[in-house]
Amino acid sequence: MQTSIIGYPRIGNLRELKFASEKYFRGEVSAEELEKTAKEIRQYNLKIQRESGLDFIPSNDFSFYDGVLDTAFMLGVVPKRYKDLKLSKLDTYFAAARGYQGANGDVKALAMKKWYNTNYHYLVPEFDDDVIVKLEDTKPLDLFGEAKEVGVTTKCVVVGPFSFLKLAKYTGKKTLEDYVDSVADAYIKLIEKYSAIGGEWLQIDEPSLVLDLDAEDIELFEKLYKKILASKASVKVLLQTYFGDVRDCYENIIGLDFDGVGLDFVEGKKSLELVKKHKFPDSKVLFAGVVNGKNIWKNNYQCTLNKLDEIGECAKNVVISTSCSLLHVPCTLKNETKLEENYTRYFAFAEEKLQEIADLKSILGADSRETVSTYIENVELFEKERFVENQEIKARIAALTEEDFVRKPAFDEREKIQKERLGLPVFPTTTIGSFPQTKDVKAKRTALRKGEISLEDYEGFVKHKIAECVKIQEDIGLDVLVHGEFERNDMVEYFGEQLQGYVFTEKAWVQSYGTRCVKPPIVWGDVSRKDAMTVKWSSYAQRLTDKPMKGMLTGPVTILNWSFPREDISLKESAFQIACAIREEVLDLEAAGISIIQVDEAALREKLPLRKSDWNEDYLDWAIPAFRYVHTGVKPETQIHTHMCYSEFADIIGAIDDMDADVITFEASRSDLSILEVLKASNFRTEVGPGVYDIHSPRIPSKDEILEAVDKMRENVETSKLWLNPDCGLKTRGYEETIPSLKNMVLAAKEVRADI
Known part of the structure; x- marks a missing residue:
């Protein structure tokens, strides 16, 4: 039996790509130096995959920013505004990813959205009527050739035409249908060129096939691939799916001339049922995703081998593979020098998953699995007791009643009470929470961690930064202030470090978008709060000002969704455990005199099942x-805020209103405030702050640009319910961008108030 993976992390074991890219953005290194770092990462990844014995090694799973954006450039789907900048190819690419403001022009970045049900973000392709689709960039072929030069024959990986067209935005008069033939022709040209340079297998990723599909979707899929596959000649095409099952189109898939089909047997509820019910064709290769590409827990060999046995009864040619790309897990456990072995023995990051795949292949090839040492050790590991239970928190959750989830009095009455207490002007201005994490902040945190400064010195520094931040906000004229979150490394990791039941890594970084990497904590056992986590800092900040100071917390669903969760209990149980801890913190903040408390649920939608039939039972009913x-x-009189970002909210807007927060701030700037029409149509009750400018871009929005956004807001939402704010926290920005942007926002608010 052969082995494969869908993709591998591209950031480098120690985030080399992030640092090189950011140096390039600052003009500290050349494009050639950036390309050199990228090539070194690719070469290293090829080396360890080859050494693991992997049979199907991917190429073109590397990207400087995002694979969907790469595909857009490959197909020439680049909006005119970026081409008109007359920048180099690389800088045009980064302008589309990050926005651009300089001598050549001023453009916003492409919209950014969550990648299906993950914490990765992709750039939304944008078709304007000027786009001429053709194979314009040969990066997939170049990287295949680069691997071949060092003796590694790979399967080239590209995002598929169906998913690309379904994910894209159409800004002109033309629609998706107008581009089907030209997109198919571009893929045909890619296959022709791939064949000419000796390419054998081409992996085409089509994750959109696991979504709810209608007859029109299936017709589009078949139209694309009947045309593409008719011209594949000697190239073997692998249709790769992940993040679920293909119940709506399985028979259509196996009826087409694909040489291989990749199915997810981890998240795909019906994948095994499908191959059992409709025998997988002997002429095709089934790439069976049985090793979890999303979580870091070690694979249970006994369970996986049993599943492979069942799959083998339905398919003649089976390849052991991952359930999705390993992009979603850290690179390697080798850098974790502080985690004790009684923890690490349970974990497998990307490099370790290569070994797991090799182990499974070896065990399957043995006469008896019970004689294979790796199998025996794995069985023994899963038979051991981890001692992770907290009976007190379990009893507390078991005792909850329906009344515990209802806030009184009703929203309308609370809204009046809060307006009277807070006395805020129309269009109150605020920020989402964090302020720039400058070099001095990071340096002090590192010094504390290394024992180079005392805790007293560190806390004195944090107080100084908070006082500085409060003064900046007062000088700008913001109405509701924040303390800046200088004591926090990450909005999830910070809380996890203070909760019982979590385990933390040193260098287990995962790409979230572009150069943004996160280090998700690991839910090891039952979760509970030890002590107050934020009260000291929020209270200190409130004493520095007469204006309301928001207490800043991360919500239970986001803490869970941005952690690596346990696999031995339900997500619901874990979420309720975290909710108990955050509730305690909310009540302590209120008791300390904090009148506005923001509980961010940035990742509320992240684990929402991709199929609507599973939404309530599997997620919304507990989230x-x-x-x-x-x-x-x-x-x-205590006002509860929450915040959400980079997701599609329209189809769950009712559930969001049911969260019963008093104010909600949305990421909306990159999507041109499209959520406003949804709010209007749904008679959204909660007060809202649709983000008026994009903080993930270095651009500084003008006052007039913000006023345009305000006009859109007023057309769709009652003025008394509107707030003005950036679309996300300011942690990743510099003060040279932050201060003028916020000043323009406040000026816009004052002008609107005068007009009213």
Whole structure:
């Protein structure tokens, strides 16, 4: 039996690509130096995959920013505004990813959205009527050739035409249908060129096939691939799916001339049922995704081998593979020098998953698995007791009743009470929470971690930064202030470090988008709060000003979704455990005199099942109550805020309103405030702050640009319910961008108030 993976992390074991890219953005290294770093990462990845014995090694899973953006440039789907900048090819690419403001012009970045049900973000392709689709960039072929030069024959990986067209945005008069033939022709040209340079297998990723598909979707899929596959000649085409099952189109897939089909047997609820019900064709190769590409827990060989046995009864040619790209897990456990072995023995990052795949192949090739040492050790590991239970928190959750999830009085009455207490002007201005994490902040945090400064010195520094931040906000004229979060490394990791039941890594970084990497904590056992986590800092900040100071927390669903969760209990149980801890913190903040408390649920939608039929039973029925439980104990005059970003909200807008927060801020700038029409159509009750400018771009929005956004807001939402704010935290920006942007926002608010 052969082995494969869908893709590999591209950031480098120690985030080399991030640092090189950011140096390039600052003009500190040349394009050639950046390309050199990128090539070194690719060469290293090829080396360890080859040494692991992997049979199908991917190429073109590397990207400087995002694979969907790479595909857009490959197909020439680049909006005119970026081409008109007359920049180099690389800088045009980064302008589309990050926006551009300089001598050549001023353009916003492409919209950014969550990649299906992950914490990765992709750039939304944009078709304007000027786009001429053709094979314009040969990066996939170049990287295949680069691997071949060092003796590694790879399967080239590209995002598929169906998913690309479905993910794209169409800004002109033309629609998706107008581009089907030209997109198919571009893929045909790619296959022709791939064949000419000796390419054998081409992996075409089509994750959109695991979504709810209608007859029109399936017709589009078949139209594309009947045309493409008719011209594949000697190239073997692998249709790769992940993040779920293909129940709506399985028979259509196996009826087409694909040489291989990749199915997800981890998240795909019906994948095994499908291959059992409709025998997989002997003429095709089944790439069976049985090793979890999303989580870091070690594979249970006994369970996986049993599953492979069942799959083998339905398919003649089976390849052991991952359930999705390993992009979603850290690179390697080798850099974790502080985690004790009693923890690490349970974990497998990307490099370790290569070994797991090799182990499974070896065990399957043995006469008896019971004689293979790796199998025996794995069975023994899963038979061991981890001692992770907290009976007190389990009993607390078991005792919850429906009343515990209902806040009183009702929203309308609370809204009046809060407006009277807070006395804020029309269009209150605020930020989402964090302020720039400058070099001095990071240096002090590192010095504390290394024992180079005392905790007292560190806390004195943090107080100084908070006082500085409060003064900046007061000088700008913001109405509701934040303390800046200088004591926090990450909005999830910070809380996890203070909760019982979590385990932390040193260098287990995962790409979130572009150069943004996160280090998700690991839910090791039952979760509970030890002590107050934020009260000291919020209280200190409030004493520095007469204006309301927001207490800043991360919500239970986001803490869970941005952690690596346990696999031995349900997500619901874990979420409720975290909710109990955050509820305690909310009540302590209120008792300390904090009148506005923001509980961010940036990742609320992230684990929402991709199929609507699973939404309530598998997610919303516990995710929304988990958030509600956090704030049902506060007084009517305490205002609860929340924040969400980079997701599609339209189809769950009712559930968001049911969270019963008092104010919600949305990421909306990159999507041109499209959420406003949804809010209007749904009679959204909660007060809202649709983000008026994009903080993931270095651009500084003008006052007039913000006023245009305000005009859109007022057309769709009652003025008394509107807030003005950036679309996300300011952590990744510099003060040279932050201060003028916020000043323009405040000027816009003042002008609107005068007009009103």
